[in-house]
Amino acid sequence: MTTLLRDTAADRRTTLSVDVAPGRALVRSSVTGDPGRPSLRAMLLDSGSGHARVALVPDGALLLAGDAIRLDVEVGPGATLELVEPAGTVAFDMRGEEATWDVRIDLAEDATLVWAGEPFVVAAGARVRRSTSVRVSAGSRLALRESLVLGRHGERGGVLEQAWSAYGPGGVPLVVERLLLDESAHRPGILGGQRALGSVVALGIPVADDVCVAGRLDLEHGGTVWRWLAHEAHRAVPLEAWRAVLDAL
Template sequence: MPTTSTSEVATGALTRVRVGAVSSGRVRVETEMEGPATAPALRPMLLASDATSARVSLVPDGAMLLAGDRVAVEVEVGEGACLTLVEPAGTVAYDMDGGQACWSVAITLAAGATLLWAGEPFVVSAGADVIRSTAVTLGAGARLALRETLVLGRHGERPGRTSTSWSALDHEGRPLLVESLDLDEASLVPGILGDHRVLGAVTTFGLDLPPDLCRQGRLDLERGGTLWRHLAAEAHELPGEPWTVSSASSRSGGSRSRR
Protein backbone atom coordinates (compact mmCIF):
# COMPACT_ATOMS: atom_id res chain seq x y z
CA MET A 1 0.00 0.00 0.00
CA PRO A 2 1.35 3.48 -0.86
CA THR A 3 2.15 5.72 2.07
CA THR A 4 2.31 9.48 2.48
CA SER A 5 5.02 10.90 4.72
CA THR A 6 5.61 14.52 5.64
CA SER A 7 8.30 16.59 7.28
CA GLU A 8 7.28 18.73 10.23
CA VAL A 9 6.63 22.39 9.47
CA ALA A 10 4.69 24.17 12.23
CA THR A 11 1.48 25.64 10.85
CA GLY A 12 -1.60 26.74 12.76
CA ALA A 13 -5.07 27.95 11.87
CA LEU A 14 -8.11 28.93 13.92
CA THR A 15 -11.71 28.71 12.73
CA ARG A 16 -14.46 30.55 14.60
CA VAL A 17 -18.21 30.13 14.16
CA ARG A 18 -20.53 32.37 16.18
CA VAL A 19 -24.31 32.32 16.13
CA GLY A 20 -25.86 35.21 18.06
CA ALA A 21 -28.80 35.14 20.43
CA VAL A 22 -32.24 35.02 18.87
CA SER A 23 -33.46 38.60 18.24
CA SER A 24 -34.85 40.88 15.52
CA GLY A 25 -36.32 38.06 13.45
CA ARG A 26 -33.07 36.36 12.42
CA VAL A 27 -29.99 35.00 14.11
CA ARG A 28 -26.68 36.67 13.29
CA VAL A 29 -23.99 34.33 11.97
CA GLU A 30 -20.32 35.28 12.03
CA THR A 31 -17.46 33.18 10.69
CA GLU A 32 -13.76 33.91 10.90
CA MET A 33 -10.43 32.27 10.04
CA GLU A 34 -7.05 33.23 11.48
CA GLY A 35 -3.58 32.00 10.58
CA PRO A 36 -1.18 31.86 7.65
CA ALA A 37 -2.82 31.65 4.24
CA THR A 38 -0.90 28.43 3.58
CA ALA A 39 -1.98 26.74 6.81
CA PRO A 40 -4.56 23.97 6.52
CA ALA A 41 -7.87 24.92 8.09
CA LEU A 42 -11.58 24.24 8.17
CA ARG A 43 -13.32 26.94 6.13
CA PRO A 44 -16.82 27.72 7.51
CA MET A 45 -19.49 28.21 4.86
CA LEU A 46 -23.03 29.28 5.70
CA LEU A 47 -25.59 26.96 4.13
CA ALA A 48 -28.81 28.35 5.60
CA SER A 49 -30.24 30.44 8.41
CA ASP A 50 -33.59 31.65 9.68
CA ALA A 51 -35.05 33.35 12.74
CA THR A 52 -33.68 30.85 15.26
CA SER A 53 -31.15 28.57 13.58
CA ALA A 54 -28.21 28.28 11.21
CA ARG A 55 -26.50 25.52 9.26
CA VAL A 56 -22.76 25.82 8.58
CA SER A 57 -20.41 23.52 6.66
CA LEU A 58 -16.78 23.07 7.75
CA VAL A 59 -14.90 22.55 4.49
CA PRO A 60 -11.25 21.34 4.56
CA ASP A 61 -9.00 24.04 3.13
CA GLY A 62 -5.55 22.63 2.28
CA ALA A 63 -3.96 19.23 2.87
CA MET A 64 -4.47 17.94 6.38
CA LEU A 65 -3.46 16.56 8.75
CA LEU A 66 0.35 16.73 8.47
CA ALA A 67 3.21 16.93 10.96
CA GLY A 68 3.24 20.30 12.74
CA ASP A 69 -0.36 21.19 11.86
CA ARG A 70 -2.34 22.95 14.58
CA VAL A 71 -6.04 23.03 13.66
CA ALA A 72 -8.37 24.74 16.14
CA VAL A 73 -12.13 25.29 16.01
CA GLU A 74 -14.09 27.62 18.32
CA VAL A 75 -17.89 27.46 18.30
CA GLU A 76 -20.23 29.84 20.15
CA VAL A 77 -24.03 29.62 20.08
CA GLY A 78 -26.08 32.42 21.62
CA GLU A 79 -29.11 32.20 23.87
CA GLY A 80 -32.01 30.31 22.32
CA ALA A 81 -30.26 29.77 18.98
CA CYS A 82 -29.58 26.47 17.18
CA LEU A 83 -26.50 25.65 15.08
CA THR A 84 -25.99 22.57 12.92
CA LEU A 85 -22.42 21.89 11.79
CA VAL A 86 -21.81 19.74 8.70
CA GLU A 87 -18.59 18.12 7.51
CA PRO A 88 -18.60 17.31 3.76
CA ALA A 89 -15.65 14.93 4.14
CA GLY A 90 -13.61 13.14 6.75
CA THR A 91 -10.05 13.95 7.88
CA VAL A 92 -6.91 11.87 7.38
CA ALA A 93 -3.83 12.27 9.59
CA TYR A 94 -0.87 11.10 7.51
CA ASP A 95 2.51 9.57 8.41
CA MET A 96 4.37 12.28 10.36
CA ASP A 97 7.89 10.84 10.39
CA GLY A 98 8.17 11.24 14.16
CA GLY A 99 6.34 14.59 14.21
CA GLN A 100 3.01 15.42 15.77
CA ALA A 101 -0.17 17.38 14.98
CA CYS A 102 -2.92 18.92 17.15
CA TRP A 103 -6.68 19.16 16.62
CA SER A 104 -8.68 21.12 19.20
CA VAL A 105 -12.34 22.07 19.53
CA ALA A 106 -13.81 24.57 22.02
CA ILE A 107 -17.61 24.86 22.29
CA THR A 108 -19.55 27.46 24.30
CA LEU A 109 -23.34 27.22 24.44
CA ALA A 110 -25.41 29.96 26.07
CA ALA A 111 -28.64 29.36 27.96
CA GLY A 112 -31.13 27.44 25.83
CA ALA A 113 -28.70 27.12 22.90
CA THR A 114 -28.42 23.98 20.75
CA LEU A 115 -25.51 22.53 18.76
CA LEU A 116 -25.84 19.50 16.49
CA TRP A 117 -22.61 18.19 14.96
CA ALA A 118 -22.48 14.83 13.20
CA GLY A 119 -18.75 14.64 12.50
CA GLU A 120 -17.26 12.55 9.69
CA PRO A 121 -14.53 9.90 10.22
CA PHE A 122 -11.12 10.99 11.53
CA VAL A 123 -8.50 8.55 10.21
CA VAL A 124 -5.18 8.11 12.04
CA SER A 125 -2.82 6.59 9.45
CA ALA A 126 0.25 4.51 10.19
CA GLY A 127 3.00 6.81 11.50
CA ALA A 128 0.60 9.61 12.49
CA ASP A 129 0.64 11.07 16.00
CA VAL A 130 -2.29 13.35 16.85
CA ILE A 131 -3.34 15.16 20.03
CA ARG A 132 -7.10 15.77 19.99
CA SER A 133 -9.00 17.83 22.55
CA THR A 134 -12.63 18.86 23.00
CA ALA A 135 -13.78 21.34 25.66
CA VAL A 136 -17.47 22.18 26.12
CA THR A 137 -19.22 24.73 28.34
CA LEU A 138 -23.02 24.51 28.53
CA GLY A 139 -25.35 27.25 29.72
CA ALA A 140 -28.57 26.47 31.58
CA GLY A 141 -30.89 24.42 29.39
CA ALA A 142 -28.34 24.12 26.55
CA ARG A 143 -28.44 21.08 24.28
CA LEU A 144 -25.56 19.33 22.55
CA ALA A 145 -25.38 16.31 20.24
CA LEU A 146 -21.91 15.50 18.92
CA ARG A 147 -20.92 12.45 16.88
CA GLU A 148 -17.26 11.45 16.48
CA THR A 149 -15.79 8.55 14.52
CA LEU A 150 -12.15 7.58 15.06
CA VAL A 151 -10.58 5.20 12.53
CA LEU A 152 -7.25 3.60 13.46
CA GLY A 153 -5.38 3.22 10.20
CA ARG A 154 -6.42 3.31 6.58
CA HIS A 155 -7.75 0.10 5.03
CA GLY A 156 -5.15 -2.65 5.26
CA GLU A 157 -2.57 -0.72 7.32
CA ARG A 158 -1.64 -0.51 10.99
CA PRO A 159 -2.83 2.51 12.99
CA GLY A 160 -0.92 5.54 14.15
CA ARG A 161 -1.26 7.07 17.60
CA THR A 162 -3.84 9.46 19.01
CA SER A 163 -4.27 11.01 22.44
CA THR A 164 -7.77 12.36 23.05
CA SER A 165 -9.10 14.49 25.91
CA TRP A 166 -12.74 15.49 26.46
CA SER A 167 -14.30 17.81 29.05
CA ALA A 168 -17.77 19.27 29.54
CA LEU A 169 -18.81 21.76 32.23
CA ASP A 170 -22.29 22.97 33.15
CA HIS A 171 -23.30 26.62 33.69
CA GLU A 172 -22.05 26.48 37.28
CA GLY A 173 -18.64 25.15 36.27
CA ARG A 174 -19.33 21.62 37.51
CA PRO A 175 -17.85 18.80 35.43
CA LEU A 176 -20.31 16.71 33.45
CA LEU A 177 -17.73 14.64 31.61
CA VAL A 178 -13.94 14.49 31.95
CA GLU A 179 -12.11 11.82 29.99
CA SER A 180 -8.81 10.99 28.31
CA LEU A 181 -8.13 8.17 25.90
CA ASP A 182 -4.85 7.02 24.31
CA LEU A 183 -5.01 4.65 21.35
CA ASP A 184 -2.37 3.13 19.08
CA GLU A 185 -1.42 -0.20 17.53
CA ALA A 186 -1.15 -1.77 20.98
CA SER A 187 -4.87 -1.07 21.51
CA LEU A 188 -5.86 -3.66 18.89
CA VAL A 189 -5.71 -6.55 21.37
CA PRO A 190 -8.36 -8.56 23.24
CA GLY A 191 -9.79 -6.68 26.19
CA ILE A 192 -9.30 -3.25 24.59
CA LEU A 193 -10.41 -2.86 20.96
CA GLY A 194 -9.75 -6.39 19.74
CA ASP A 195 -9.99 -6.46 15.94
CA HIS A 196 -12.16 -3.34 15.83
CA ARG A 197 -10.27 -0.42 14.31
CA VAL A 198 -13.25 1.99 14.33
CA LEU A 199 -14.52 3.66 17.48
CA GLY A 200 -17.73 5.66 17.15
CA ALA A 201 -19.04 7.94 19.91
CA VAL A 202 -22.12 10.09 20.37
CA THR A 203 -22.19 12.54 23.27
CA THR A 204 -25.39 14.35 24.18
CA PHE A 205 -26.43 16.83 26.87
CA GLY A 206 -29.90 18.24 27.39
CA LEU A 207 -31.49 15.70 25.05
CA ASP A 208 -33.64 12.81 26.19
CA LEU A 209 -32.63 9.67 24.34
CA PRO A 210 -35.21 6.87 24.76
CA PRO A 211 -33.87 3.91 26.79
CA ASP A 212 -34.37 1.54 23.83
CA LEU A 213 -31.91 3.53 21.71
CA CYS A 214 -28.27 2.44 21.58
CA ARG A 215 -28.61 -0.04 24.43
CA GLN A 216 -25.14 -1.50 23.92
CA GLY A 217 -22.30 0.85 24.80
CA ARG A 218 -24.62 3.43 26.35
CA LEU A 219 -23.58 5.28 29.49
CA ASP A 220 -26.00 7.70 31.18
CA LEU A 221 -23.91 10.27 33.04
CA GLU A 222 -24.49 11.08 36.70
CA ARG A 223 -25.23 14.78 36.18
CA GLY A 224 -27.18 14.39 32.97
CA GLY A 225 -26.17 13.54 29.45
CA THR A 226 -25.43 10.34 27.57
CA LEU A 227 -22.23 8.89 26.13
CA TRP A 228 -22.72 6.13 23.59
CA ARG A 229 -19.87 4.15 22.04
CA HIS A 230 -19.83 1.55 19.31
CA LEU A 231 -16.96 -0.55 17.94
CA ALA A 232 -16.76 -1.70 14.33
CA ALA A 233 -14.32 -3.04 11.77
CA GLU A 234 -15.29 -0.41 9.17
CA ALA A 235 -16.73 3.10 9.52
CA HIS A 236 -19.81 2.35 7.40
CA GLU A 237 -20.86 -0.30 9.94
CA LEU A 238 -21.57 2.31 12.61
CA PRO A 239 -25.22 3.28 13.24
CA GLY A 240 -26.29 6.84 12.46
CA GLU A 241 -26.77 9.53 15.06
CA PRO A 242 -29.52 8.49 17.51
CA TRP A 243 -31.02 11.93 18.09
CA THR A 244 -33.93 13.75 16.50
CA VAL A 245 -33.84 17.53 16.82
CA SER A 246 -35.09 20.06 14.28
CA SER A 247 -32.20 21.90 12.63
CA ALA A 248 -31.85 24.95 10.37
CA SER A 249 -34.34 25.63 7.62
CA SER A 250 -33.40 25.83 3.96
CA ARG A 251 -33.79 29.60 3.79
CA SER A 252 -30.51 31.44 3.26
CA GLY A 253 -29.10 34.26 5.35
CA GLY A 254 -26.06 36.49 5.59
CA SER A 255 -22.71 36.01 7.23
CA ARG A 256 -19.45 37.84 7.75
CA SER A 257 -16.27 36.09 6.73
CA ARG A 258 -12.61 36.99 6.68
CA ARG A 259 -9.26 35.23 6.55
Protein backbone atom coordinates in the same frame (compact mmCIF):
# COMPACT_ATOMS: atom_id res chain seq x y z
CA MET B 1 16.51 20.29 31.51
CA THR B 2 14.86 22.82 29.19
CA THR B 3 11.52 21.96 27.58
CA LEU B 4 10.69 23.70 24.32
CA LEU B 5 7.00 24.52 24.02
CA ARG B 6 5.28 24.62 20.65
CA ASP B 7 4.85 28.12 19.27
CA THR B 8 1.08 28.56 18.97
CA ALA B 9 1.21 32.00 17.32
CA ALA B 10 1.00 30.49 13.83
CA ASP B 11 -1.87 28.11 14.66
CA ARG B 12 -4.86 28.44 12.36
CA ARG B 13 -7.81 29.38 14.56
CA THR B 14 -11.33 29.35 13.18
CA THR B 15 -13.94 31.19 15.23
CA LEU B 16 -17.63 30.62 14.54
CA SER B 17 -20.52 32.20 16.42
CA VAL B 18 -24.28 32.21 15.96
CA ASP B 19 -26.73 34.55 17.67
CA VAL B 20 -30.42 35.28 17.38
CA ALA B 21 -31.23 38.48 15.50
CA PRO B 22 -34.68 39.88 14.60
CA GLY B 23 -36.15 37.40 12.13
CA ARG B 24 -32.84 35.72 11.37
CA ALA B 25 -29.64 34.21 12.69
CA LEU B 26 -26.50 36.32 12.93
CA VAL B 27 -23.51 34.20 11.87
CA ARG B 28 -19.96 35.42 12.30
CA SER B 29 -16.79 33.56 11.33
CA SER B 30 -13.11 34.40 11.09
CA VAL B 31 -9.80 32.64 10.55
CA THR B 32 -6.59 33.88 12.16
CA GLY B 33 -2.98 32.71 12.17
CA ASP B 34 -0.44 32.00 9.47
CA PRO B 35 -2.32 32.21 6.13
CA GLY B 36 0.18 29.80 4.60
CA ARG B 37 -1.06 26.98 6.83
CA PRO B 38 -4.27 24.96 6.39
CA SER B 39 -7.43 25.67 8.37
CA LEU B 40 -11.12 24.94 8.62
CA ARG B 41 -13.36 27.45 6.89
CA ALA B 42 -16.98 27.94 7.92
CA MET B 43 -19.39 28.18 4.98
CA LEU B 44 -23.01 29.14 5.56
CA LEU B 45 -25.39 26.69 3.89
CA ASP B 46 -28.73 27.85 5.22
CA SER B 47 -30.21 30.09 7.89
CA GLY B 48 -33.55 31.15 9.25
CA SER B 49 -35.10 32.65 12.33
CA GLY B 50 -32.58 31.88 15.07
CA HIS B 51 -30.94 28.89 13.36
CA ALA B 52 -28.08 28.30 10.92
CA ARG B 53 -26.56 25.37 9.04
CA VAL B 54 -22.81 25.66 8.46
CA ALA B 55 -20.28 23.43 6.69
CA LEU B 56 -16.72 23.04 7.96
CA VAL B 57 -14.60 22.95 4.81
CA PRO B 58 -10.83 22.25 4.84
CA ASP B 59 -8.86 25.18 3.47
CA GLY B 60 -5.75 23.30 2.34
CA ALA B 61 -4.50 19.73 2.70
CA LEU B 62 -5.27 18.20 6.10
CA LEU B 63 -3.85 16.71 8.27
CA LEU B 64 -0.05 16.84 7.87
CA ALA B 65 2.93 17.05 10.22
CA GLY B 66 3.04 20.36 12.05
CA ASP B 67 -0.58 21.29 11.33
CA ALA B 68 -2.31 22.94 14.28
CA ILE B 69 -6.06 23.28 13.80
CA ARG B 70 -8.25 25.08 16.31
CA LEU B 71 -12.00 25.59 16.11
CA ASP B 72 -13.93 27.77 18.56
CA VAL B 73 -17.72 27.51 18.36
CA GLU B 74 -20.08 29.78 20.28
CA VAL B 75 -23.86 29.47 20.12
CA GLY B 76 -25.71 32.38 21.68
CA PRO B 77 -28.84 32.33 23.87
CA GLY B 78 -31.73 30.58 22.16
CA ALA B 79 -29.83 30.05 18.90
CA THR B 80 -29.46 26.76 17.00
CA LEU B 81 -26.43 25.73 14.96
CA GLU B 82 -26.07 22.63 12.79
CA LEU B 83 -22.51 21.75 11.74
CA VAL B 84 -21.81 19.40 8.85
CA GLU B 85 -18.59 18.07 7.35
CA PRO B 86 -18.47 17.46 3.57
CA ALA B 87 -16.04 14.56 4.08
CA GLY B 88 -13.90 12.86 6.67
CA THR B 89 -10.38 13.86 7.71
CA VAL B 90 -7.22 11.80 7.19
CA ALA B 91 -4.10 12.36 9.30
CA PHE B 92 -1.23 11.22 7.07
CA ASP B 93 2.20 9.75 7.90
CA MET B 94 4.08 12.43 9.87
CA ARG B 95 7.52 10.78 9.93
CA GLY B 96 8.08 11.25 13.65
CA GLU B 97 6.33 14.61 13.96
CA GLU B 98 2.78 15.34 15.11
CA ALA B 99 -0.29 17.52 14.50
CA THR B 100 -2.94 18.96 16.80
CA TRP B 101 -6.70 19.36 16.42
CA ASP B 102 -8.48 21.31 19.16
CA VAL B 103 -12.18 22.16 19.43
CA ARG B 104 -13.83 24.43 22.01
CA ILE B 105 -17.63 24.64 22.22
CA ASP B 106 -19.51 27.21 24.31
CA LEU B 107 -23.30 26.93 24.49
CA ALA B 108 -25.24 29.79 26.10
CA GLU B 109 -28.62 29.38 27.79
CA ASP B 110 -31.18 27.51 25.66
CA ALA B 111 -28.68 27.18 22.79
CA THR B 112 -28.57 24.06 20.60
CA LEU B 113 -25.68 22.54 18.64
CA VAL B 114 -26.06 19.54 16.32
CA TRP B 115 -22.78 18.26 14.86
CA ALA B 116 -22.81 15.25 12.56
CA GLY B 117 -19.08 14.53 12.37
CA GLU B 118 -17.48 12.39 9.66
CA PRO B 119 -14.70 9.80 10.23
CA PHE B 120 -11.35 11.01 11.57
CA VAL B 121 -8.75 8.58 10.20
CA VAL B 122 -5.29 8.24 11.74
CA ALA B 123 -3.14 6.65 9.03
CA ALA B 124 0.01 4.62 9.67
CA GLY B 125 2.81 6.88 10.87
CA ALA B 126 0.51 9.70 11.97
CA ARG B 127 0.57 11.12 15.47
CA VAL B 128 -2.30 13.40 16.49
CA ARG B 129 -3.18 15.16 19.71
CA ARG B 130 -6.89 15.94 19.63
CA SER B 131 -9.05 17.70 22.21
CA THR B 132 -12.69 18.71 22.59
CA SER B 133 -13.84 21.02 25.38
CA VAL B 134 -17.52 21.80 25.90
CA ARG B 135 -19.34 24.20 28.21
CA VAL B 136 -23.12 23.91 28.42
CA SER B 137 -25.47 26.32 30.15
CA ALA B 138 -28.98 25.96 31.58
CA GLY B 139 -31.37 24.68 28.93
CA SER B 140 -28.69 24.21 26.25
CA ARG B 141 -28.46 21.04 24.17
CA LEU B 142 -25.65 19.25 22.38
CA ALA B 143 -26.02 16.38 19.89
CA LEU B 144 -22.67 15.22 18.54
CA ARG B 145 -21.50 12.16 16.67
CA GLU B 146 -17.94 11.20 15.79
CA SER B 147 -15.90 8.21 14.68
CA LEU B 148 -12.19 7.58 15.15
CA VAL B 149 -10.52 5.17 12.75
CA LEU B 150 -7.06 3.65 13.17
CA GLY B 151 -5.56 3.26 9.72
CA ARG B 152 -6.84 3.32 6.19
CA HIS B 153 -7.99 0.11 4.55
CA GLY B 154 -5.40 -2.64 4.98
CA GLU B 155 -3.00 -0.73 7.25
CA ARG B 156 -2.29 -0.33 10.95
CA GLY B 157 -3.14 3.04 12.41
CA GLY B 158 -0.88 5.68 13.90
CA VAL B 159 -1.15 7.23 17.35
CA LEU B 160 -4.12 9.25 18.56
CA GLU B 161 -4.18 10.94 21.95
CA GLN B 162 -7.54 12.52 22.69
CA ALA B 163 -8.96 14.53 25.59
CA TRP B 164 -12.72 15.05 25.77
CA SER B 165 -14.42 17.13 28.46
CA ALA B 166 -17.79 18.74 29.05
CA TYR B 167 -18.88 20.93 31.95
CA GLY B 168 -22.38 21.99 32.91
CA PRO B 169 -23.76 25.05 34.73
CA GLY B 170 -21.59 26.00 37.69
CA GLY B 171 -18.66 24.06 36.27
CA VAL B 172 -20.11 20.65 37.13
CA PRO B 173 -18.11 17.98 35.23
CA LEU B 174 -20.30 15.92 32.90
CA VAL B 175 -17.62 14.09 30.90
CA VAL B 176 -13.88 14.14 31.54
CA GLU B 177 -11.85 11.49 29.76
CA ARG B 178 -8.54 10.77 28.06
CA LEU B 179 -8.06 8.21 25.33
CA LEU B 180 -4.80 6.88 23.95
CA LEU B 181 -4.97 4.71 20.86
CA ASP B 182 -1.60 3.39 19.75
CA GLU B 183 -0.12 0.00 18.87
CA SER B 184 -1.07 -1.35 22.31
CA ALA B 185 -4.76 -0.65 21.59
CA HIS B 186 -4.82 -3.67 19.26
CA ARG B 187 -4.19 -6.05 22.15
CA PRO B 188 -7.03 -8.32 23.33
CA GLY B 189 -9.48 -6.61 25.66
CA ILE B 190 -9.04 -3.09 24.25
CA LEU B 191 -10.23 -2.74 20.65
CA GLY B 192 -10.74 -6.46 20.29
CA GLY B 193 -9.45 -6.58 16.74
CA GLN B 194 -11.60 -3.65 15.64
CA ARG B 195 -10.16 -0.38 14.31
CA ALA B 196 -13.06 2.11 14.46
CA LEU B 197 -14.63 3.67 17.53
CA GLY B 198 -17.92 5.51 17.07
CA SER B 199 -19.56 7.81 19.61
CA VAL B 200 -22.78 9.72 20.06
CA VAL B 201 -22.96 12.36 22.79
CA ALA B 202 -26.24 13.87 23.96
CA LEU B 203 -26.19 16.61 26.62
CA GLY B 204 -29.42 18.26 27.71
CA ILE B 205 -31.42 15.91 25.48
CA PRO B 206 -33.44 13.27 27.35
CA VAL B 207 -33.64 9.88 25.67
CA ALA B 208 -35.86 7.23 27.30
CA ASP B 209 -33.96 4.63 29.33
CA ASP B 210 -35.16 1.73 27.21
CA VAL B 211 -34.02 3.30 23.91
CA CYS B 212 -30.66 2.25 22.44
CA VAL B 213 -29.47 0.22 25.41
CA ALA B 214 -26.43 -1.28 23.64
CA GLY B 215 -23.25 0.69 24.28
CA ARG B 216 -25.11 3.25 26.39
CA LEU B 217 -23.65 5.17 29.32
CA ASP B 218 -25.93 7.52 31.27
CA LEU B 219 -23.89 10.24 32.94
CA GLU B 220 -24.18 10.98 36.65
CA HIS B 221 -24.95 14.68 36.22
CA GLY B 222 -27.10 14.42 33.09
CA GLY B 223 -26.51 13.39 29.51
CA THR B 224 -25.82 10.16 27.66
CA VAL B 225 -22.91 8.76 25.68
CA TRP B 226 -23.09 5.80 23.29
CA ARG B 227 -19.97 3.95 22.08
CA TRP B 228 -19.59 1.29 19.42
CA LEU B 229 -16.66 -0.67 17.98
CA ALA B 230 -16.43 -1.96 14.42
CA HIS B 231 -13.84 -2.84 11.82
CA GLU B 232 -15.35 -0.50 9.22
CA ALA B 233 -15.90 3.19 9.84
CA HIS B 234 -19.45 3.30 8.51
CA ARG B 235 -20.48 0.56 10.95
CA ALA B 236 -18.90 2.16 14.02
CA VAL B 237 -21.36 4.99 14.68
CA PRO B 238 -24.40 3.82 16.69
CA LEU B 239 -26.93 5.12 14.17
CA GLU B 240 -29.97 4.03 16.17
CA ALA B 241 -28.77 6.18 19.05
CA TRP B 242 -28.07 9.11 16.73
CA ARG B 243 -31.56 8.93 15.24
CA ALA B 244 -33.10 8.72 18.73
CA VAL B 245 -31.19 11.81 19.84
CA LEU B 246 -32.28 13.80 16.78
CA ASP B 247 -35.89 12.72 17.33
CA ALA B 248 -35.68 13.94 20.94
CA LEU B 249 -34.53 17.44 20.00
